[in-house]
Amino acid sequence: MDDIKIEDLTFAYSNKIEVLHHISFAVDKGEAVGLIGANGAGKSTLLKLLVGLAEGYQGSIILGGLGVEKKNLAQIRAKAGYVFQDSESQLFLSTVYEDVAFGPRNYGYTEEEVEGRVMEALRKMHIEGLKDRQIYRMSGGQKKLASIATILSLEPEVMLLDEPSIALDPKNRRTLIHILNGIKETKVIASHDLDMVWDICERTILLSDGRVIKDGKTREILMDKELLEANGLELPLSMQRQYI
Amino acid sequence: MNRLQKAVKDIHTVDAKEAGRKGQSKVHPLSRLAVTVLYILLTVSFPKYDLGGIGAMVVYLLITGIWEEISFREALGRIWPVLLLAGAVGIANPFVDRKVCWESGSLAVTYGMVSMVTLMLKGIFSVMASYLLIMTVGMEGICSSLRVLHVPKEFVTILLLMHRYLIVLLKEAERMMQAYRLRAPGQKGIHVNAWGAFAGQLLLRSVDRAQTVYESMLLRGYTGEIIGKRPVGKRGISIGYAVSWTLVLAGIRILPVFQMVGSLF
Numbered sequence: 037m038d039d040i041k042i043e044d045l046t047f048a049y050s051n052k053i054e055v056l057h058h059i060s061f062a063v064d065k066g067e068a069v070g071l072i073g074a075n076g077a078g079k080s081t082l083l084k085l086l087v088g089l090a091e092g093y094q095g096s097i098i099l100g101g102l103g104v105e106k107k108n109l110a111q112i113r114a115k116a117g118y119v120f121q122d123s124e125s126q127l128f129l130s131t132v133y134e135d136v137a138f139g140p141r142n143y144g145y146t147e148e149e150v151e152g153r154v155m156e157a158l159r160k161m162h163i164e165g166l167k168d169r170q171i172y173r174m175s176g177g178q179k180k181l182a183s184i185a186t187i188l189s190l191e192p193e194v195m196l197l198d199e200p201s202i203a204l205d206p207k208n209r210r211t212l213i214h215i216l217n218g219i220k221e222t223k224v225i226a227s228h229d230l231d232m233v234w235d236i237c238e239r240t241i242l243l244s245d246g247r248v249i250k251d252g253k254t255r256e257i258l259m260d261k262e263l264l265e266a267n268g269l270e271l272p273l274s275m276q277r278q279y280i
Numbered sequence: 281m282n283r284l285q286k287a288v289k290d291i292h293t294v295d296a297k298e299a300g301r302k303g304q305s306k307v308h309p310l311s312r313l314a315v316t317v318l319y320i321l322l323t324v325s326f327p328k329y330d331l332g333g334i335g336a337m338v339v340y341l342l343i344t345g346i347w348e349e350i351s352f353r354e355a356l357g358r359i360w361p362v363l364l365l366a367g368a369v370g371i372a373n374p375f376v377d378r379k380v381c382w383e384s385g386s387l388a389v390t391y392g393m394v395s396m397v398t399l400m401l402k403g404i405f406s407v408m409a410s411y412l413l414i415m416t417v418g419m420e421g422i423c424s425s426l427r428v429l430h431v432p433k434e435f436v437t438i439l440l441l442m443h444r445y446l447i448v449l450l451k452e453a454e455r456m457m458q459a460y461r462l463r464a465p466g467q468k469g470i471h472v473n474a475w476g477a478f479a480g481q482l483l484l485r486s487v488d489r490a491q492t493v494y495e496s497m498l499l500r501g502y503t504g505e506i507i508g509k510r511p512v513g514k515r516g517i518s519i520g521y522a523v524s525w526t527l528v529l530a531g532i533r534i535l536p537v538f539q540m541v542g543s544l545f
Contacts, residue, residue, distance in 0.1 A: 087499055110501070113499050113501065114499070114501065116498075120496060128444050128493045129420075138502075142500060142501030170292065172288075173292075190500065
């Protein structure tokens, strides 16, 4: 069954310049899909459209069996967790616990249930020890893990991650890949970090100028040097070594 | 550390202190809020020449500060501009009210001077009481207590978001200042020619960041009210705290405490 189904999606911001043109694809339940493309290809916009953060598209977007439209937004946002590129903006309360508990509290869970969900999300991210840590005292990597925990506490069916490895050091990046591989929910990861996409996603969609250029197996797309270079990308670093 | 960095650090320090205290405190934030409101109301209600009466109100500040281990030196360092403003309220009184109330040789104290000091103390004590409240229960504690009192959620949410967005604004300003300083070595502050662009950019960037924060809230089920953990406190201790302070403060307000203490000697 499809968790996400997009048909003939076209979108323009208020300046009327189209940023997405006739996009169509579907993502199955439990699938991990990498969304790659050069700057301005439309990756972040596409993710935002999936959770209704951008309005006024043409075509059809179905998430978890619901059309992405105003009347369904509350249900859709309960099904889909969105991790922002900038963790600083995602975390706005004083401590990790309070921030991770923000979502479950809004959905009306009792304080015991909230605590259970928070602790489970922190455990999944291996940051139980940071529960009472003040957000401003955390490193970039810890903030990224905490921001993913804020989404996991809502137990989403679909996880949308916008540049999750940005500003992470190699060790934190490796930890994040390990953790994301352990999460069984449907994942769509928009990233320039092709090595990360290689490690997590079995399928990749290549976008360029708002169009789907290629949709297929990650290994096939990420090993295609000409295809990547024609669309403003380069081979993953692990692949480049083979060419040296 | 420049002023902006210090301001951000101060806000975080208050948050951290309040978070550290949360586990230990047995008094419900609502009791503390009620006592603070009562304290401010009683403080401002003193007649303008009752210097002795208002002086006795310092008892609450001293006991709370010592009990909660809040440094008065730090407090003064943080809020001195507000204290200065509050203290400046009655500055014109000595020029208007020149009737002498006490004289010793060439030294004369006028009613204007007394009322000026009384007004200053009213302002300073009220600000200090608010500061102690924030330091002990934090902004989130105050907001959740206000909701318990059925203060409209819109008002409470605005209050809480203002506190959060203030940090966003300060951090953006700090980043811009750093970028400016690195490209304008030796310059003191921002050149007047750049003020307009700087203010405009700061506004746009802050709005941008605030928008992302808001989107993040929306995606996690925010519907107009920030639901925090219900404030905790031991019922008996909280009631005892509120009742005891109400009696003490009302006693200070009604009885001439300083005169009574003086008459003992």
